[in-house]
Amino acid sequence: MSLYALTSKTLPTGLRFPESLTPDPPCIASEGLLQSCRLMKNAPPVPLYPLHFQEIYRDKVWGGDGLKTALGKKCGARTGESWEIADVGKDSSVVANGPLKGRKLSELLKTRAREIMGDDVYIRHQRFPLIIKFLFAKDRLSLQVHPTDDFARAFEPEGTGKMEAWYVIGATPESRIIRGVLPGTSEAEFRESLTNGKIEDCINKLRVKEGEVIFIPPGTVHSAYGDLLLLEVQQSSDFTYRFTDWGRTEPNGKPRELQVERAIKAMDLQSIGVSKLKPTRLAGFAYKRDLLIKCEKFTMEKIDLPAGKRGKEPADPTRCKAFTVLAGRGRFLYGAVGKGRPKAEPFAKGQTFLLPAALGEYSIHADSGCEIIVIYP
Numbered sequence: 001m002s003l004y005a006l007t008s009k010t011l012p013t014g015l016r017f018p019e020s021l022t023p024d025p026p027c028i029a030s031e032g033l034l035q036s037c038r039l040m041k042n043a044p045p046v047p048l049y050p051l052h053f054q055e056i057y058r059d060k061v062w063g064g065d066g067l068k069t070a071l072g073k074k075c076g077a078r079t080g081e082s083w084e085i086a087d088v089g090k091d092s093s094v095v096a097n098g099p100l101k102g103r104k105l106s107e108l109l110k111t112r113a114r115e116i117m118g119d120d121v122y123i124r125h126q127r128f129p130l131i132i133k134f135l136f137a138k139d140r141l142s143l144q145v146h147p148t149d150d151f152a153r154a155f156e157p158e159g160t161g162k163m164e165a166w167y168v169i170g171a172t173p174e175s176r177i178i179r180g181v182l183p184g185t186s187e188a189e190f191r192e193s194l195t196n197g198k199i200e201d202c203i204n205k206l207r208v209k210e211g212e213v214i215f216i217p218p219g220t221v222h223s224a225y226g227d228l229l230l231l232e233v234q235q236s237s238d239f240t241y242r243f244t245d246w247g248r249t250e251p252n253g254k255p256r257e258l259q260v261e262r263a264i265k266a267m268d269l270q271s272i273g274v275s276k277l278k279p280t281r282l283a284g285f286a287y288k289r290d291l292l293i294k295c296e297k298f299t300m301e302k303i304d305l306p307a308g309k310r311g312k313e314p315a316d317p318t319r320c321k322a323f324t325v326l327a328g329r330g331r332f333l334y335g336a337v338g339k340g341r342p343k344a345e346p347f348a349k350g351q352t353f354l355l356p357a358a359l360g361e362y363s364i365h366a367d368s369g370c371e372i373i374v375i376y377p
């Protein structure tokens with residue numbers, strides 16, 4: 001049956017097919033197609049499985065080739081960010097594996113939010129509440145700040161604030177994270193240093209190394225640079241206010257937009273606190289599992305699983321979990337009913353998976369030594 005056999009009935013009157021494309025005789029199969037559509041409508045939904053998404057890449061003036069060389073990402077030489085899971089504005093991750101391949105997260109959440117995110121997350125947020133990204137800062141990110149939820153509600157048409165944390169995947173002796181301003185700096189001094197080029201004198205610079213976690217609550221002045229490879233977890237929000245972009249211009253010759261007044265309003269000069277967080281070992285696991293950070297908006301843990309080992313992940317229908325693989329390769333084993341064989345979804349370094357809340361109990365099998373960051377709202 002040709003394509004035209006299906007469309008012939010819907011051609012506007014007066015339109016004719018070219019001779020060579022004359023439709024087949026009246027089509028009996030079209031009724032069959034309608035029938036199968038009816039069946040599909042009533043078909044049970046595709047069972048959920050560990051979801052992997054297509055990366056959303058962002059080239060940046062401060063980007064480089066680190067995501068490509070260190071994580072095997074298929075991106076450019078100036079890529080700054082690889083969004084692993086996101087559903088914010090027009091950026092919604094697209095499933096890259098299994099029967100739901102090609103579907104947008106936003107589309108799946110319209111009908112299956114509770115199954116995917118879990119009741120607890122759904123009730124609190126009604127949308128996917130986090131953005132998970134890899135970030136490579138060859139040069140400096142703009143000096144920036146993010147708003148609190150209250151600030152965003154008061155001064156933006158819609159949206160939430162942005163609390164974020166960085167896990168350091170790779171650093172060099174030159175790598176630095178700017179976090180907060182030096183104690184005693186007043187708003188007037190900060191403001192003046194922005195205009196007279198002396199901002200370096202009042203910001204807190206941290207030397208960082210692999211494995212460290214830096215918490216950036218809203219209101220904290222921050223930046224990062226020096227061939228620094230980070231895993232960034234943040235609230236699903238698009239609000240970044242820039243104090244300065246260090247005098248740079250975009251490839252089009254124009255400087256990036258600054259939001260100095262709004263940034264000053266959103267900044268919290270007291271936000272220094274504990275700069276680096278100490279991991280704590282979690283009890284009750286037959287393998288090494290550390291709590292990296294537990295804040296109001298998300299939790300991050302780190303799993304170290306030796307080759308050949310299997311780690312059981314307790315079922316938690318209240319929330320979904322994301323797994324970002326920093327080293328090694330292995331498989332998620334899930335869906336074992338009774339004594340049936342579980343299904344397997346392979347994973348490898350550089351990939352992130354979303355494990356739906358409705359998946360039940362599953363385990364992680366390491367084919368080689370694995371380092372995995374677990375993230376959940």
Ligand SMILES: [Zn+2]
Nearest residue numbers: 144146164222
């Ligand atoms: Zn930021």
